[in-house]
Amino acid sequence: MVRRVVYESPGTPADVLRVQSGGEPASPGSGQLLVRVTTFPIHPGDLMAIESADANALRVAGVEATGIVEAVGAGVVKPGVDVGSRVTVFLHPGAWSEYLTVPSEFAVPVPDGVGTDVAAMMLVNPLTVVMLRRAVEATGAAGYNGVFLQSAAGSSVGRLMTAAAEHHGMALVNLVRTDEGADRLKHSFPATPVVATSRPNWPHDVRTLVAGRPLTAALDPVGGRLAGDLLGLLSPGGTLITYGALAKQPIALHAATLLGNALTVRGVTINRWVATTSPEQRDWDVTTAVAIAEALGNAFVVAGRYPVADIAAAADHAVRPGKTGTVLVEFD
Template sequence: MWVCTSLCRIRAVAGPRHWLSLASGHRGPAASSYSASADPSQVRALVYGHHGDPAKVVELKNLELAAVGGSDVRVKMLAAPINPADINMIQGNYGFLPKLPAVGGNEGVGQVVSAGSHVTGVKPGDWVVLAEPGLGTWRTEAVFSEKVLVSVPSDLPLQSAATLTVNPCTAYRMLMDFEQLHPGDSVIQNASNSGVGQAVIQIAAALGLRTINVVRDRPDIQKLTERLKNLGAEHVITEEELRKPEMKNIFKTIPQPRLALNCVGGKSSTELLRQLAPGGTLVTYGGMAKQPVTASVSLLIFKDVRLRGFWLSQWKKDHSAEQFKELILTLCSFIQRGQLTAPTCSEVPLQDYQRALEASMKPFVSSKQILTMC
């Protein structure tokens, strides 16, 4: 394990902010301020002190674990994924950015080690996930406020628990909040092999909805198609096939979708709009192509399509902690019934984080990188 050369402390607290301070009590200007200590309370963490290329600015550091206060919980992190939003945060290109220096990672699953005297909702041994972003999950242990933790069943598959609070939550809310869909209705989406895309396929199938799933063409397209259909996808088509006139043949057997989910933007989102039923809604939750969503005047006037956006962090701000816990428990029930599995994952030990970061930024990689802390 790589070790650095000066002492500092870390603590995660309630809310989207956490603080990192040097032994003198002053906030350090960059991750280079960190160092090793012989203190047995030290933990390992992936820290970045400034924004930039994750492969260059993220470093494995030794940090001192804060003491557990009355409302605090000491958590041993078990596993934490690398999501696109994590990468964007490190690059400085996201709607919310934690104060620097920061520990990377917005979601993951941990096990309670100990709890303060005022803690009533969790106990040692419980599995917990985080209810707020920006608290830093890419580390071996942390001290969190009880109010940012949600208990989950400890019999969940590790990968499912580690990837529970971002992609499945986004998928479920988009399916439920924008159109009143009924069994037999259809949904169309792009980036269908993404973590959200795979969750949409499975949750939609559990709800009796039919999905049209758009992916980029690639050498292993047949293998990807089979994998998505095994998850419950009814149709899997490429971006090129989406633009062909033959696309209309699909709607001889299923209704035109009233809901389209867009994670790409650009031409892909325009094509999704063209396939929508009159009065349908396109929900944008990502912009992989880094191009704007363009809607023609004719689609807006003659089909009255609606353009909406979704950001899970904003949904959390607009809803109570109890509503988020209810959402988590709903998704846990899907998992326990075998209706929702984790996206295809590759588990990578924390010390091999460079390999995981590089893999997470490569095109056509359908496997989500999950950092394991043991």
């Protein structure tokens, strides 16, 4: 019997997700793999999809999971992929299933030095970092004495972005909500300044750290009032790069903020990356994401680990304020 994490209607993930059992694993067809999933991550985007589903229909949740190849269909010729190989399945709707029959191009081999925890987070978050770094570089914030900001810096993507910025010598100021979160992030990344937005005059603290250098980009997965505050900190011609919508409120923005400073608001998502990036660029970006997993494994933090039977508790933990890292769920 195959277990799957499903939902039948939109709503709060902890309320609507359940484990369904039934059927047997499907044999792979031509060009396909049968993968036995061991672990999957809960990303903010997964939860947003559950909350905003547009119809009442049974769906299997998730887009990323890691596991073992159980069978290989005819015509599959892919280095590192054979029965017994470890792979991470990426951008496959319904990935939170104990067995997946997927096209081989959806499966990325896991390098020998990458553990199961990192393998479960190997693609979505690092690919997001690849996209964000490319967007930051396009603004001129990288190099030429430029600085960029990022909010939610204690998140999984935020920590990876910090590690990448330090690795490549990019000047960054991190933002987190609380002093406690700032202390945790400083412990992991002592070379990168961090400001707590709970402080009453935190924008002044940011300006002091920037010290007059051009601040031409800000990365933000939150939205709402915070995004408006970030726009107010940008130098003329700067860009707010938004890649999430954790806040329920719309971005607070007065037209004068844009008109007076020629600012830009730009959205970045994995789905748009898939839709607009050439196959060659996607292959290169996936290779880069795997290299990030190999080189920066210590930046991949597990916030909590749950058996699939406790999916509601796992989903609740994934949205807990102050969470550091990614919640993982295991098929035991």
